[in-house]
Amino acid sequence: MSFINYSSREINCKIVYYGPGLCGKTTNLQYIYAKTNPEAKGKMISLETETERTLFFDFLPLSLGEIRGFKTRFHLYTVPGQVFYDASRKLILKGVDGVVFVADSQVERLDANIESLENLRENLEEQGYDLDKLPYVVQYNKRDLPTAVDAGYLREALNPTNVPDFEAVATTGMGVFDTLKAVAKQVLIELKRGR
């Protein structure tokens, strides 16, 4: 749920990174955090297990600049990808304005990607959202790994509706900002269009 504050002249939006366990959601946020000017970001919060798996969420507040005197603030969240954290994933999705689905390109994670994408759709529907009507982009991550599946094949399996999609290597940052910008732009356009 976006929040527009005329008093402080701010537009606030929420973007959620979704995807199977270990696909690289947290790594996306870590890269964005590392490469953003101190003035444009807040503290990154990671609620994680002892083995650095996301337990509840990661959170990164980010300013992307001003439009007509209004500051644009994006709150980036990741969900925990492990299957049994589904209750937490539903909570994080509440009030979402835009979604990034991070897929793991490795051949052995193909089923996990498909399962996670179905889970995303279901959890959104439970809250009255339709993935096809939300600002939404797909990222094929871990392109650097030798077992990465051909991107065209991933597209067929994971992006049948042809939303903007990006190949990425979150550890080196390839594709990370392209993904973020694409979803942030869609969110603003959607806000302008009015729901």
Place this chain on the structure above:
Amino acid sequence: MNSQLVLFEEEQKKIVQICDALHRDACAKAVFLVNRDGQMLANSGQTVQMDTTSLASLTAGNIAATGGLAQLLGEKEFAIQFHEGERDNIHISLVGQRVILVIIFDERSSLGLVRLRVRRASNELVKVLEQINAKAAQNPGHTVFDEISDEDIDNLFG
């Protein structure tokens, strides 16, 4: 579908006044008002050294998790939470299902006093929230986005 929250100067002022009064009357260190998505609406008191953005997001996460627990137990909501620390205590409550009121206080105040003052402030806040809803219903289309063009959005992303 969620409706977006739009806060205008007039209501913002009222909210800040209520938070200021609560901060004073409850002898609190700080008072925050956060929406359920973790965005800060107002704060009052000693907030300068605090990471208010993180505080807002974690509070919202906390309320969301507690709400999930309540549902599992067949409760509608646990409307109030209280955490006691060695120095500081934190009192968290839901107001009008929509916003979260957070009070941080130490030994200069007490749980009883905080509870009492929170009740009064909540009643006042509910009224302002109703005003905000009414305003949104009156002119639903009007937002800053009327003045923002597609080009402006393009320019932001260079």
